[in-house]
Amino acid sequence: MKTAVITFPGSNCDRDMRVAIAAVTGQPPQAVWHGETSLPDVDFIALPGGFSYGDYLRCGAIAARSPIIPALIAAARRGVPILGVCNGFQILTEIGLLPGALMRNAGLNFICRDVHVRVETSQSAFTQTYEKGSVIRLPVAHHDGNYIIAPDDLALLEDRDRIAFRYASAAGEIDAHHGINGSVGNIAGILNEDRTILGMMPHPERMIEPAHGGMDGRPLFEGVLGALANA
Numbered sequence: 297m298k299t300a301v302i303t304f305p306g307s308n309c310d311r312d313m314r315v316a317i318a319a320v321t322g323q324p325p326q327a328v329w330h331g332e333t334s335l336p337d338v339d340f341i342a343l344p345g346g347f348s349y350g351d352y353l354r355c356g357a358i359a360a361r362s363p364i365i366p367a368l369i370a371a372a373r374r375g376v377p378i379l380g381v382c383n384g385f386q387i388l389t390e391i392g393l394l395p396g397a398l399m400r401n402a403g404l405n406f407i408c409r410d411v412h413v414r415v416e417t418s419q420s421a422f423t424q425t426y427e428k429g430s431v432i433r434l435p436v437a438h439h440d441g442n443y444i445i446a447p448d449d450l451a452l453l454e455d456r457d458r459i460a461f462r463y464a465s466a467a468g469e470i471d472a473h474h475g476i477n478g479s480v481g482n483i484a485g486i487l488n489e490d491r492t493i494l495g496m497m498p499h500p501e502r503m504i505e506p507a508h509g510g511m512d513g514r515p516l517f518e519g520v521l522g523a524l525a526n527a
């Protein structure tokens with residue numbers, strides 16, 4: 297299986313992402329520099345977390361104008377599964393491949409800790425290995441994770457079962473008290489209309505082996521990469 301991880305100037309989770317994908321597929325992904333204008337022929341693309349271009353303007357706004365982006369959009373149109381984590385999610389919204397935007401955390405602080413999220417749908421390659429309603433623990437590390445979206449677009453996300461994860465209590469309660477950054481509806485991750493693109497603020501690639509203190513992120517990679525292996 298061929299996979300790729302795109303690195304931007306300021307990405308700092310690209311190695312973690314490559315290690316996670318290699319751990320699940322047994323094959324190292326191709327590292328693609330943002331300055332390339334074409335992508336290798338791959339079955340899966342990941343946009344890692346980090347601080348692309350120092351988070352100037354808005355997080356992900358400059359990266360979204362990188363030379364590689366037209367090739368990424370073309371791959372998205374072909375239905376190649378794309379995972380954007382944290383800064384990768386921010387970049388996907390700035391490109392317009394996912395709706396809404398990530399603003400400064402409501403508390404104006406950088407949040408770096410493990411959080412609980414509830415799996416809101418198992419209807420995607422990314423989330424099929426989780427039971428809907430199950431609560432998993434993943435790390436977050438961001439200052440711009442406050443998800444906003446126009447009310448009509450939010451209704452569309454909800455109607456089409458496109459909310460992948462919400463911040464929750466360990467028992468799965470969803471309310472303002474268990475939000476971490478001000479995101480509308482405690483949203484932590486969303487899918488595109490075709491369910492081939494997932495953007496999420498928590499870091500599944502940092503929870504895939506016992507040494508990480510948990511393995512709740514691993515099923516996500518097993519889901520999407522296993523689905524490809526069986527395709």
Ligand SMILES: NC(=O)CC[C@H](N)C(=O)O
Nearest residue numbers: 345346382383438439440
């Ligand atoms: N870990 C990350 O990807 C950080 C994302 C982003 N630059 C933020 O701080 O909001």
